[in-house]
Amino acid sequence: MSYRLLSSNIINTEWSALLKLQNFPNSNHIPNFFLLNRVRCCSNNYNNLEMEDLDPTKLIVINDQRSLDRKISAIRNAGPSKLQKAYDFMLVWFTMSGFEFQVIADFDATLTRYWVNGLRGQSSHGLLKQGNPEYDAKRQALFEYYHPLEFSPVIPLEEKTKLMEEWWGKTHGLLIEGGLTYDAIKSSVANSNIAFRDGVVELFELLEEKDVPVLIFSAGLADIIEEVLRQKVHRYFKNIKIISNQMVFDDSGRLVSFKGKLIHSLNKNEHALDMATPLHDQTGGIDGAVADNASVKQRTNVLLLGDHTGDLGMSDGLNYENRISVGFLNDNIEKNLESYRKAFDIVYLDDRPMWGVVDLAAELCSKFDG
DSSP, rough: EEEEEEHHHHHHHSSHHHHHHTTTTSSTTTOOHHHSSSSSOOOOOGSSSSSTOGGGGGGGEOOOHHHHHHHHHHHHHHHOSSSSSOTTTTTOOOTTOBBSEEEEOTTTTBBSSSSTEEEEOOTTTTTOSSHHHHHHHHHHHHHHHHHHHTSSSSSOOOHHHHHHHHHHHHHHHHHHHEEEEEEEHHHHHHOOOBOOTTTHHHHHEEEEEEEHHHHEOOOEHHHHHHHHHHHOSSSSSEEOOOOOEEEEOOOTSBBBESSSSOOOOOSHHHHHHGGGOOOOOSOOOSSSSOOOTTHHTTTOOEEEEESSGGGGGGGGTOOOSEEEEEEESSSSHHHHHHHHHHSSSSEEESSSSSSSHHHHHHHHTSSOOO
């Protein structure tokens, strides 16, 4: 089977004049038309490619163009959602104008950048400083012990799952014991090295306009993710829900417990959907009524975004008809490209921006007339 490689250098040299005419802000914001059609066909053995001719840091990989085209056409043909309902006495979360697909996205290193200001970007869990150096050190020690086990190729999945439950459970216990406050979360985010990929905000705005649900899955902490959105984007989106570990604070803002099922790196899938919470507005309230999660489960098409092949499991349990999967391979490209290109429909390499996904989402929201 062949797959396709696209170099942004090719576009820069051959299409620069046209891009200027079309007022595209930079070479990273290239319409989906160019991404899917201005390509070179190559051998499926990536190691045989001449690295000098095709810079792997500026490539987009499409494994099976025909399959991708079929999925795009099928989702576009589905048109506006048939399953969402509007009631006279309330405005539900997603109205009849919504399209028949939803977006499921990982957070760390998918919506956020892998590199920030020349340094490895922090994760939503890693940025947290409790304001108690002793407990920060204890959590770091847990990371240094368990993180290698998470990616060990010799530990069976069942055993590894138990280890992840153990790691997350201990970490959550330290956060409570160490007296974490919501003020510490705000301060941690304000001083963090975390940033969204270029194009993420525009993607959220497009999907909100089209009433397309967005589910953000994370093995981190929902309250931190929401605070990152609040501080970095300065607004909330009515169509976004977060599926992550939820904190419970007392009246003084001190963490006292966690709510619901523990979500770790190996179980962040659709079965945790019952824990999904909408974004809060700036005052901490929810703007408008929110529909139940059953309506989200009925969406028959999925656009999935992740930075790890394990993120494909986020759609487990959904009875979808079509799924377009987009992978972000941020590092160790030569080592991991083969597995990523087999797993995902589209792979963006070397911490690429989100512009290609914006164009793809816009295409999915356009009614198919062909």
